[in-house]
Amino acid sequence: MMNLNSISLSETNVVTSSISHELNTPLNAIIGFTDLILEEESLEDIKSFAAIIKNNSSLLLDKIQKVIALNSLDYENDVFLEEVSVSVLLEKSQDIIAKEFGRNKRMFSINCNPTAEEQSITVFSDKPKLEKFLNHLLLSAFYLNKEGQVFLSFNIVYKDGVKEALQVLVSEEQLANFGEQKSSFEEDIDAAVSKLRFEDGIGINLAICHKISKKIGGHMYLKINSNNKVISFELPVGNLYGANSHQDTGIKVLVVEDEPVSCCALERVLADYPFMVIRTSAQGIIAGAAERLAKTDIVIINEEIKEMPVRNAIDRLIKKNPEVSFLIEESCFNRESDIFIRHNNFFYYCRYSAEAQIESALDRIMKYRDKETTNTYKQSLNAG
CATH class of the missing domain: 3.40.50.2300 (Response regulator)
Known part of the structure; x- marks a missing residue:
């Protein structure tokens, strides 16, 4: 049975529904305003409708390219492990955020103050895939809250005093001690998911994130309650591709x-x-x-x-x-x-x-x- 406070992206049709919506929205706009142009006599209105068609055509092309990228991941089976530090990932995230802010002027706050020891912690991963994952994760985060800020944090998860995983969180509201708050995510999941399905742009990016996370041995979940939406990703520091990994079996x-x-x-x-x-x-x-x-x-x-x-x-x-x-x-x-x-x-x-x-x-x-x-x-x- 699915945990009520956590949605595994492989256990729900939320992503599929969102992708369908993301493709249909610009397509319907193109068809609808094309019909209006054929009936319109005002040159000013025709120009306005043409601009809408052009914008939606660009949006649709972007979505189609992402769907192609999503499907191509099925054929990218090679994984090349190299050592990557938390500080490098933080720097990469800042670059992605700066580019996105320059493009759409969204506010994005980094809630991340790792200690010197935590910044020196390394994971072994496929660096290009991990950076692609971060890119799509942060693009998804921009759709969690269309009006205000969204937050990013890097955390080190410990088990019995031993470093177990690197955790990356993006959230609609700022989080502190997320591990202690998980039990609060027990609201009506179906209602929350129905809202998320129509957050234009999040579906394809999340689907790409989910596929990449599995390939690099991580675990990704979507956690929702009435006050917050959280995308959680954990990448093991050790025991990579171990228990609970979809690639745990086999040689x-x-x-x-x-x-x-x-x-x-x-x-x-x-x-x-x-x-x-x-x-x-x-x-x-x-x-x-x-x-x-x-x-x-x-x-x-x-x-x-x-x-x-x-x-x-x-x-x-x-x-x-x-x-x-x-x-x-x-x-x-x-x-x-x-x-x-x-x-x-x-x-x-x-x-x-x-x-x-x-x-x-x-x-x-x-x-x-x-x-x-x-x-x-x-x-x-x-x-x-």
Whole structure:
């Protein structure tokens, strides 16, 4: 059953209804004023109607482009993890707000005074996707309250004294200690949603936000009561793509490479497996990207790992998750290194190998993970 004080955007048709309304409103205006022009004799009125048609045509085009962008997200499956600090996100938000204020003169207050320690807190995320998320989140926020200010705050969520998540809130009214106020959001949700459906502009932006939030491992909710509307987003500091994530199930593969090898047969082979593929750079794995993931099943390394920081990162990951397996491009390692002698869960491939050879390497990894597997992994998939 849906929590009465929280609307998950995947559990209601609020977004779909709003998108339909957002498209139909300018379309109906275009059709209606076109009919009026055909009947009107006054040149002044014709010019006025033409201006309305032009404005609504621009609005409709903008909405259509956003719907296309929304649908294209279904095909953007790559996630590239890098370290992002709260201070960088705050700076990006200020840039977005300044541009929007210059465009429509709306007031937007940043209620955000993180401590020096909080500003230095980092999350691992796909930075371009996270910035796109912030952009559409803030555009949505402008429609929460058409008359007055809307508020943005960044918070760090703690659990048992441990940093659990970065929380981003946008709200119609200023909030303090939102975690303590959640129980107050218990008003008539259906009535609140019916109002929100016709807040022109919020539906498509929220739909884009929702899709991006799932792809980057976050959780997004809409919380409403009679006095306030709040869009809440939480991105785990650790345990990324863990419990409660829509991508919690399945095998997670972390590919470590600074520049993607587009011609490599490995990419074509990976597409045939039901893996969730996450990418990071050598610097990303050194900084702890693999350890921030809730689970890393396979690590594919396409960057040279002779340097001690990378080897230390591999050792840390093995200590955290002894079951992890490694598939290493053979030109990227030193066979004499003790790190390869100490572990038997290292497998190798050549980026210039044929697809069948790379499939064989992946099947060896899957057999290592499941000692009783007799068929190749792909054969077992096909067998159901």
